[in-house]
Amino acid sequence: MEYAVITAVGADKVGIMDSLAGAVVGLKANIEETRASILGGEFAVIMLVSGEKGFSLSLGEKLKPVGRELELTIYVKPTQGPAQPKGLPYLIESLSLDTPGIVHAITGVLKSQNINIEDLESEARLAPLSGSPMFSMKIAVTILPGAPLKNLKAALAQVAMEHDLDIEVRPLIAE
Secondary structure (H helix, E strand, O other), X not given: OXXXXXXXXXXXXOOHXXXXXXXXXXXXXXXXXXXXXXXXXXXXXXEEEEEOOOHHHHHHHHHHHHHHHHOOXXXXXXXXXXXXXOOEEEEEEEEXXXXXXXXXXXXXXXXXXXXXXXXXXXEEEEOOOOOOEEEEEEEEEEEOOOOOHHHHHHHHHHHHHHHOEEEEEEEOOOO
C-alpha cells in the first residue's frame, strides 16, 4: 500500500470534490481522510489517499486536467499512512474578542511544550447581540505519556490573562 497527500486550492465552484474524488477512484485508489473548507471565496482541500504501489506518480498526471478545468492549484506528495497517536487526545478551545496574536500566543505555548497540533480550526465572526468581532479556535493535540498537563494548563492560563480570552483544555472524546 502506498499513500499520498493531495492539496488543492482555487476559487470555489460546484463539483470540485466530485472531480477530485473521481480522479482518485479512476486509479482504483481510496480516500482515507479529507479536510475541506471555503476561506474567503477560495476552496481549499487536503486529502490523504491510498493505492497500489506507484499510484501516486499516476495521480499527479490524472489530476492535471482537473486542475486546468477547475482552475485549481493541485499538489501531490507521496507520504506515510495515517499516524497512530502515541498519547492522549485533548481539545483546546478558546473564545475572545478578535485581536491580533491569539493564534501565535497559543501555538507558541504548544511549541514550547513540544506538543504537536493535529487539527486546528479558527473563525472570526460578529457576536449575535452586540456585533462585536469574536474569535474562536479549536485545536486537537495529543499529550505524550508522562507530560505534565498542569504545565500546559498553567501556560495557557497565562495566555488567557494576557489576551483576555476564555480557554479550556479537556480530553477529546470521539463521538
